[in-house]
Amino acid sequence: MVKWLLVIALSVLSSLAVARQAVPVAKDPALEAHMMRIAENLRCLECQNETLAASHASLAQDLRQQIREMLKAGYADQEVVDYMVERYGDFVLYKPPFKPTTWFLWLGPFALLLLAVWALAKTIRQRAPLSSASELTPEQELEAQRLLGASTSKESSS
Secondary structure: OHHHHHHHHHHHHHHHHHOOOOOOOOOOHHHHHHHHHHHOOEEOOOOOOOEOOOOOOHHHHHHHHHHHHHHHOOOOHHHHHHHHHHHHOHHHEOOOOOOHHHHHHHHHHHHHHHHHHHHHHHHHHHHHHHHOOOOOOHHHHHHHHHHHHHHHHHHHHO
């Protein structure tokens, strides 16, 4: 009985060791909602496939706090976004603009798709002659008949 109580106590204590401190949010719910609207359009620089609003990374928390402070200081939404782009580049935007520095980002997947289709078509064209039946010479046809006749006569005698 004492062993079971000890196991339960250790389980509870170990779960407390993993618990994290709650992330501080703005005391003003309107400010928090405003910050989240802006953060939904920015990319987490650590996670890279999540918005700043959805990320739990420590860098994302810091950037959200910076957005809160800028909004409290009276910055407009576009000023906050411009600041982030100036500091981190277009990569911080979850939907980067279509301009010369981001052409590869926008057109790269299509270029890779076209390259894959071209390689597939080339491979299919190269294999096409191999798959067509080749004509046998009369000597090869006689040899094939002789070999097939010999194998069928062995099967029928067994």
